[in-house]
Amino acid sequence: MDFGPYLLLATMEGAVGAAVLALTALGLSLVFGVMRVVNVAHGEFFMLGAVIAWWVAHLVGAHPALGFLAALVVAPIMVGLVAAVAERLVLRRLGYDPEATIVATIGLLYVIQQAALSTFGPDARPVEPPVDFRILLPWFGYSGYKLLVIAAAAALMLCVWWVLARTRVGLMMRATRFDRETARAFAIPVDRVYGGVFALGAMLAAVGAVLIVPIQQAHYLMGHDPLLLSFIVVIIGGLGSLRGTVLAALVIGMSDGVISVFFSPTLAKILATLLVAIVLVIRPTGLFGARAA
Amino acid sequence: MTLLETEGLSRRFGGLTAVDGVAFQLAEGEIRGLIGPNGAGKTTFVSLLSGRIRPSAGRIRFAGEDVTMLPAHKRVGRGIAYTFQITSIFARMTALDNVKLAAQRRLAHSWAGPDSERLEAAAMDALARVGLAARAGGLAGTLSYGHQRLLEVAMGLAMAPRLLMLDEPTQGLSDEEIAGFVGLVRGIARDATVLLIEHNMRVVMELASRITVLERGRILAEGTPAEIRRDEAVQRAYLGG
Amino acid sequence: MTAGGLDRAALLHLAVPALLFALQFVLPDYHHVNLARVMVLASFAAGYNIVFGYTGLLSLGHAMFFGAGLYTAGLLAQYAGVAAAPGFVLAILAGALFAALVGILALRTSGVSFMIVTLMFAQAAYLALHYFGDYTRSDEGFVVPAELRRLFGLALADPATRYFTALALFTGTLAVCHAVARSSFGRVLAAIRENEERTRMLGYDVFAYKLVALALSGAVSAAAGAAYAMLFGYVGAGLASIQYSIYPLLWVLMGGAATVLGPFLGTLAMFYLVDTASGFTSAYLFLVGLALIALVLFFPKGVLGTLRERALPWLP
Numbered sequence: 001m002d003f004g005p006y007l008l009l010a011t012m013e014g015a016v017g018a019a020v021l022a023l024t025a026l027g028l029s030l031v032f033g034v035m036r037v038v039n040v041a042h043g044e045f046f047m048l049g050a051v052i053a054w055w056v057a058h059l060v061g062a063h064p065a066l067g068f069l070a071a072l073v074v075a076p077i078m079v080g081l082v083a084a085v086a087e088r089l090v091l092r093r094l095g096y097d098p099e100a101t102i103v104a105t106i107g108l109l110y111v112i113q114q115a116a117l118s119t120f121g122p123d124a125r126p127v128e129p130p131v132d133f134r135i136l137l138p139w140f141g142y143s144g145y146k147l148l149v150i151a152a153a154a155a156l157m158l159c160v161w162w163v164l165a166r167t168r169v170g171l172m173m174r175a176t177r178f179d180r181e182t183a184r185a186f187a188i189p190v191d192r193v194y195g196g197v198f199a200l201g202a203m204l205a206a207v208g209a210v211l212i213v214p215i216q217q218a219h220y221l222m223g224h225d226p227l228l229l230s231f232i233v234v235i236i237g238g239l240g241s242l243r244g245t246v247l248a249a250l251v252i253g254m255s256d257g258v259i260s261v262f263f264s265p266t267l268a269k270i271l272a273t274l275l276v277a278i279v280l281v282i283r284p285t286g287l288f289g290a291r292a293a
Numbered sequence: 294m295t296l297l298e299t300e301g302l303s304r305r306f307g308g309l310t311a312v313d314g315v316a317f318q319l320a321e322g323e324i325r326g327l328i329g330p331n332g333a334g335k336t337t338f339v340s341l342l343s344g345r346i347r348p349s350a351g352r353i354r355f356a357g358e359d360v361t362m363l364p365a366h367k368r369v370g371r372g373i374a375y376t377f378q379i380t381s382i383f384a385r386m387t388a389l390d391n392v393k394l395a396a397q398r399r400l401a402h403s404w405a406g407p408d409s410e411r412l413e414a415a416a417m418d419a420l421a422r423v424g425l426a427a428r429a430g431g432l433a434g435t436l437s438y439g440h441q442r443l444l445e446v447a448m449g450l451a452m453a454p455r456l457l458m459l460d461e462p463t464q465g466l467s468d469e470e471i472a473g474f475v476g477l478v479r480g481i482a483r484d485a486t487v488l489l490i491e492h493n494m495r496v497v498m499e500l501a502s503r504i505t506v507l508e509r510g511r512i513l514a515e516g517t518p519a520e521i522r523r524d525e526a527v528q529r530a531y532l533g534g
Numbered sequence: 535m536t537a538g539g540l541d542r543a544a545l546l547h548l549a550v551p552a553l554l555f556a557l558q559f560v561l562p563d564y565h566h567v568n569l570a571r572v573m574v575l576a577s578f579a580a581g582y583n584i585v586f587g588y589t590g591l592l593s594l595g596h597a598m599f600f601g602a603g604l605y606t607a608g609l610l611a612q613y614a615g616v617a618a619a620p621g622f623v624l625a626i627l628a629g630a631l632f633a634a635l636v637g638i639l640a641l642r643t644s645g646v647s648f649m650i651v652t653l654m655f656a657q658a659a660y661l662a663l664h665y666f667g668d669y670t671r672s673d674e675g676f677v678v679p680a681e682l683r684r685l686f687g688l689a690l691a692d693p694a695t696r697y698f699t700a701l702a703l704f705t706g707t708l709a710v711c712h713a714v715a716r717s718s719f720g721r722v723l724a725a726i727r728e729n730e731e732r733t734r735m736l737g738y739d740v741f742a743y744k745l746v747a748l749a750l751s752g753a754v755s756a757a758a759g760a761a762y763a764m765l766f767g768y769v770g771a772g773l774a775s776i777q778y779s780i781y782p783l784l785w786v787l788m789g790g791a792a793t794v795l796g797p798f799l800g801t802l803a804m805f806y807l808v809d810t811a812s813g814f815t816s817a818y819l820f821l822v823g824l825a826l827i828a829l830v831l832f833f834p835k836g837v838l839g840t841l842r843e844r845a846l847p848w849l850p
Binding site: 038090093094098099100102103104106107108109110111112113114115117118228231232235264266267269270273274276277278280281 | 592594639640642643645646647649650651653654655657658661662664665780783787817818819820822823824825826827828829830831834
């Protein structure tokens with residue numbers, strides 16, 4: 001293949017990764033923005049979404065599209081429930097102390113990972129794509145499903161934006177994020193907002209995973225990379241800034257995809273991680289500043 | 294002899310000028326009162342002197358040396374000590390350890406730290422001067438509020454500073470505790486220059502040899518307590534403000 | 535603090551290595567090897583404790599310092615034929631230097647940012663091990679040649695020598711931690727943990743103190759890493775993975791942060807907990823995860839921290 005088409009392919013692959021990453025990182029960013037805690041188990045919620053998607057698709061068994069659609073509904077709800085329970089039983093009792101929460105969510109990471117390993121097993125398992133058509137370009141055919149992923153991710157992000165910016169629930173979240181005590185004084189049920197935000201953050205990761213699982217297969221260790229990449233995105237985008245998070249996810253996801261096609265993926269990751277560390281040291285508010293979305 | 298001197302010292306926060314071109318001199322050995330209505334810029338001014346914040350313009354000289362760019366911890370090393378307005382002790386350490394922390398940097402000549410007996414003696418001495426010797430072994434966080442304020446002063450003493458800046462030291466103390474405190478500051482002033490930021494006029498009038506009045510970031514008046522009491526501009530600022 | 539308190543603490547810290555010394559003559563082989571491993575890992579945890587416990591900095595990157603020791607000793611032996619003793623010294627220097635370099639950057643941040651920056655540096659180091667997989671053999675790792683695993687003419691692979699060397703390392707780190715806890719340096723670290731701004735206004739260069747603490751912590755962690763390579767003869771990237779940044783945190787939390795013996799107690803307890811559990815289930819990660827959650831929820835001061843609070847205030 002010539003360089004031009006090759007670059008096009010790399011860009012398209014990058015865009016798919018970027019779309020899913022944006023969803024996942026948005027969940028992490030939302031939790032950090034409103035609750036001021038870092039959820040280290042975020043990647044495991046992603047993995048859990050993929051694993052549940054496999055179960056559901058398998059149980060439904062009928063047409064791949066039916067299974068996939070069922071998974072798209074069931075997996076995020078189940079993951080959201082797990083997250084809500086974890087929030088209620090652990091995080092709330094810790095008073096959302098930042099460091100204690102980090103330790104506790106590391107614990108949660110192990111528990112979820114082990115649960116997946118013990119039930120789902122160590123093998124990677126595929127889910128069939130709901131649609132099977134290829135878009136024929138002059139140089140190569142391209143999976144139509146991948147384009148669908150990009151569209152779905154974009155639609156979901158618009159939904160999240162709409163909820164945050166236009167609804168009463170979103171107003172409560174923004175008020176809580178601004179100042180917990182004042183929000184309480186205005187009779188906002190802060191505890192329930194926290195529970196909801198934590199669940200919503202996990203659900204975004206789960207949705208991202210369901211979208212990716214027909215491309216990437218479900219595996220019990222698959223949460224590791226999304227977690228690190230989400231960290232990177234949230235930091236570059238500015239801790240807690242949702243708009244910055246989405247922008248950074250596109251930049252990081254695209255460049256990760258493109259660099260990985262042309263160079264060693266390991267080297268790309270090394271450079272990305274070092275870049276993030278340096279950004280955090282030099283500009284603790286992130287490249288896109290700390291303006292609230 | 295002038296111990297501390299500022300020239301055109303200013304600090305802006307965005308559009309707000311908290312300290313505005315202040316020229317201030319402090320003579321060695323005096324007790325200077327620094328007063329002013331709320332929001333006059335007292336705390337910002339003292340934070341500039343201690344190095345906790347950087348000035349937007351102007352210079353600070355201490356004992357003949359330009360310290361404008363010196364970081365806070367090095368200024369402490371030169372002899373500028375600051376006790377916090379909000380009680381800021383190490384609550385989970387003993388009172389003795391709190392004072393040891395204040396004293397050990399001065400007594401140490403290497404990373405190995407000071408001789409433990411000398412350190413213990415210096416710390417106990419500072420605690421005794423504020424009347425807390427009996428509480429040395431107790432956790433600082435369990436002391437009463439008045440005692441915690443005294444512990445702050447003991448930490449200031451243990452640093453053996455040339456200039457001790459006390460930020461609202463009598464806030465929240467009972468009349469009886471304030472009377473004891475006045476005597477304590479007189480004792481401190483025998484070895485160190487004292488800059489006293491204080492709301493309680495009785496305390497300032499009783500202790501200070503000279504008083505500086507800040508208003509809206511500028512020096513409004515300066516003089517002996519009697520002069521300040523008579524000053525019409527000061528009266529206006531306090532009564533009319 | 536009475537003189538009696540000081541003596542009790544010192545006696546206790548002498549008693550533990552003495553007990554471990556005596557134990558080697560009665561322990562069955564299986565526990566003999568285990569205890570040697572626990573002592574090496576406990577030294578790693580003790581190094582972590584200097585930063586996490588005493589200075590109050592949550593690092594999630596200490597695997598890179600353990601790995602620095604492991605790979606300095608391991609690679610030097612493998613490719614340059616450097617023997618155990620000089621390899622060990624070079625590993626400690628490498629650990630201290632690496633930690634100081636990371637610290638110069640990472641210590642400009644604090645709290646959650648510090649945790650993420652250390653995590654990122656450790657991740658980059660871990661990935662670098664894979665990138666240079668031709669030399670490091672990545673996750674598969676390599677075995678250090680037995681003829682180089684010798685100290686003063688004694689074979690480190692020999693169980694008795696191995697146990698004794700591990701004990702010597704452990705006693706050494708115990709002495710370092712005892713000295714830090716008791717020193718005026720340690721008092722400043724504790725002050726930084728309690729209230730950084732106040733400590734600065736007492737005239738301390740907080741950044742420099744943190745940097746020295748991190749370098750010391752890196753050196754001790756690297757010493758443990760080098761000992762691991764030389765005593766057990768295996769060097770692999772798994773030992774520098776994020777797992778090994780989390781383990782010392784778990785061990786220290788369990789035993790008690792900012793206690794001298796806590797890291798050892800925590801490592802010992804967790805090691806045997808996992809060891810016992812793996813007798814009837816392979817799901818030992820459950821145990822690790824639940825232990826972490828239970829510790830922060832119900833037992834945030836760990837075993838010795840709680841003991842110190844309730845009954846033994848003199849405990850260092």
